[in-house]
Amino acid sequence: MFGHDLQDEGDPEAEFNPGIAGRLPRKNVAAGVLIRDHAGRVLFISPTYKPFLDIPGGLTEDEESPLAACYREVREELGIDLQIGRLLLIDWMPTHGVWRDSIQLIFDGGVLSDEQILAIRPAADEVSRFEFLYADAAKQRLRPSMARRVEVAHRALLDGSAQYAEFGRTV
Numbered sequence: 001m002f003g004h005d006l007q008d009e010g011d012p013e014a015e016f017n018p019g020i021a022g023r024l025p026r027k028n029v030a031a032g033v034l035i036r037d038h039a040g041r042v043l044f045i046s047p048t049y050k051p052f053l054d055i056p057g058g059l060t061e062d063e064e065s066p067l068a069a070c071y072r073e074v075r076e077e078l079g080i081d082l083q084i085g086r087l088l089l090i091d092w093m094p095t096h097g098v099w100r101d102s103i104q105l106i107f108d109g110g111v112l113s114d115e116q117i118l119a120i121r122p123a124a125d126e127v128s129r130f131e132f133l134y135a136d137a138a139k140q141r142l143r144p145s146m147a148r149r150v151e152v153a154h155r156a157l158l159d160g161s162a163q164y165a166e167f168g169r170t171v
Contacts, residue, residue, distance in 0.1 A: 020143065028102035031066035032057025033074060033084055034153050035109035037117065041132035042150065043109070044141075045077060048128050053141045055106070055150065065104045074109070078130065079121030082109055089153040091165040106153040144168070 015021055032055040035043040044053040056077050060069040067084065074082045085108035093102045122130055135154055139147045148168025156163045163170055 013123045024109055026100070028100055029060045029069075029105070030058060030102060031060065031070040031073070031105045031107065033070050033082070033107050033109035034088060034150070034157060035074075035082070036111045037132045038111060038114075039132070042138065042154070043112070043130055043132055045122070046128045046139050048124075048126055052143050052146065053133075053138055054146065056109070057106075067107065070105075070107055071150050077127050078122050079123065080116060082116075082120050083112055084108070086155040087162050089149065089163045089165060091149050091152070091168060093167060104149060106149065110155055 034055060043056065045056055047054050050098060056074050057070055058073040058077075061072075062064055064072070065148065070084055071082070071106070074080065074084070087105060088108055089104075089106040091104040091106070093099075093104055095101045122128070135147075135150050138150070142150065145168040149165065152163050152165050152170055155161075165171060
C-alpha cells in the first residue's frame, strides 16, 4: 500500500551506531472505534477474554496502520464492514502489569442504520455479546481508564475536535 511512498523516501537511513535500532523501546498501538445508534448510544462489546466492556478494536499487527487495524478488528469482532471516520482521540497508556505502555487511538465509527445493526454477527471466540449504552450507563462496567477515554472521545465527537490524553485524561 505504501510502496511508492517508501520508494520516494530513498534508501533507509544507516544506523550511526550499529544495532541501536534494535535496542530502542517499542510501544503497542491499539485502535478502537466509537460506533453509535440513532439514539446516540455507544456500541460496547463484552469480550470473552476479559471481565470489562470494551469498544470494538484492538492491537495493530506488524506493518499495519492503526486505521487498517480498526477496519480489520470491526470486521473480525462484529462481522460488518464499516466506514470509519475521523480520529477523535490519541491516548497514551502507562505500563500496567504485563502490558507495556501504549498509544490508544479512537476513530469515529458513525451512526449505524437498523439494517447494519441487524447484520452484526459477533465473533463467538472474541465477543460474547454487544449492546448500545449511553456512556454514563456503561461507566461502571468499563475499566476506569476506558471510561475516561470513551468520555473524552465522545466529547471530541460532539465538539468536532481531536483530543490528546494520557491515561484517559486530557492534557
